[in-house]
Amino acid sequence: MIFETQRCRIDHIDSPLLKQKNINMAVARLDQLHPVVSGNKPFKLFHFIEKAKKENKKRIVTFGGAYSNHLIATAYYCKKSGLPSTGIVRGEKPETLSHTLSQCISYGMDLKFISRLDYTTQEIDSICHAFDIERDKAMIIPEGGYHPLGAKGAEKITNQIADFDATHICTAVGTATTLAGLLEHKNLNQTLIGIPVLKGMNDIRQRLSYLIGTEQFEMPVIWDTYHFGGYARRDNKLIEFMNRIYDCHKIETDFVYTAKMMFGIFDKMNQDFFPEGSKIIAIHTGGLQGNLSLPGGTLNF
Numbered sequence: 001m002i003f004e005t006q007r008c009r010i011d012h013i014d015s016p017l018l019k020q021k022n023i024n025m026a027v028a029r030l031d032q033l034h035p036v037v038s039g040n041k042p043f044k045l046f047h048f049i050e051k052a053k054k055e056n057k058k059r060i061v062t063f064g065g066a067y068s069n070h071l072i073a074t075a076y077y078c079k080k081s082g083l084p085s086t087g088i089v090r091g092e093k094p095e096t097l098s099h100t101l102s103q104c105i106s107y108g109m110d111l112k113f114i115s116r117l118d119y120t121t122q123e124i125d126s127i128c129h130a131f132d133i134e135r136d137k138a139m140i141i142p143e144g145g146y147h148p149l150g151a152k153g154a155e156k157i158t159n160q161i162a163d164f165d166a167t168h169i170c171t172a173v174g175t176a177t178t179l180a181g182l183l184e185h186k187n188l189n190q191t192l193i194g195i196p197v198l199k200g201m202n203d204i205r206q207r208l209s210y211l212i213g214t215e216q217f218e219m220p221v222i223w224d225t226y227h228f229g230g231y232a233r234r235d236n237k238l239i240e241f242m243n244r245i246y247d248c249h250k251i252e253t254d255f256v257y258t259a260k261m262m263f264g265i266f267d268k269m270n271q272d273f274f275p276e277g278s279k280i281i282a283i284h285t286g287g288l289q290g291n292l293s294l295p296g297g298t299l300n301f
């Protein structure tokens with residue numbers, strides 16, 4: 001994949017607040033690396049696809065919701081890798097497919113819809129059986145790449161930001177796979193900060209332990225009050241913030257992940273969390289396609 005050799009844009013943020021606090025801040029634009037598989041997703045997928053090729057798997061099977069950045073990235077990545085893919089979609093098939101799901105189909109992904117109940121309660125084996133998928137010939141990728149292999153791929157994100165020499169690395173947290181990858185590869189003197197986009201996510205330590213494969217690690221700083229009510233929830237304050245960030249800094253954010261991260265960073269900056277002289281890097285993990293689910297005209301971009 002292109003992201004192995006390519007380096008993402010680093011956008012430096014210039015603002016009176018930053019000057020006043022003597023803080024340096026930049027956004028690592030992983031979202032700009034590629035028009036389709038942008039952000040953190042190709043990093044998380046990398047080792048799964050390599051393993052599938054090596055083990056001669058005939059198909060990639062993965063999971064997600066109707067607006068899933070992970071599904072669309074998997075569909076595209078598989079197409080590029082010459083691997084057939086199946087996406088197990090949470091919820092009954094809607095009359096009109098979301099933009100995300102239509103894109104998945106256009107990249108050749110075979111979509112299978114299952115009820116929300118079955119999605120959360122059925123074993124992978126029985127799901128495969130129900131859809132006539134040969135389990136042993138398929139590479140199963142858990143939703144969001146939540147697996148040690150996903151975290152191992154996410155480590156490569158560190159190369160993208162190495163030149164900036166940050167004191168603080170910030171990322172949005174969904175499954176915590178990206179957070180785990182960053183944690184394994186950061187320098188000792190860097191502070192890693194995770195901003196969960198789900199409400200009441202209180203199992204991050206256990207998740208990291210599973211993803212890294214040890215109980216021995218330095219727990220990242222977690223800011224758990226910027227979820228705006230829960231996954232994919234939003235309010236006018238968040239939308240106004242997104243428009244302001246775009247108008248002032250020309251940074252497009254998505255309302256599910258990166259806007260919540262940026263909101264948290266600025267809020268904490270106002271509360272003087274960051275010492276003078278800090279160098280903050282915010283990882284833009286992508287996901288902009290998700291904004292297409294907002295009513296037209298909501299955003300200035």
Ligand SMILES: *Cc1c(COP(=O)(O)O)cnc(C)c1O
Pocket residue numbers: 039040069070144172173174175176177178179254257258285286287288
């Ligand atoms: C999937 C996703 C995340 C969450 O990453 P995890 O590794 O699951 O924590 C963050 N930002 C964007 C834009 C995403 O699409």
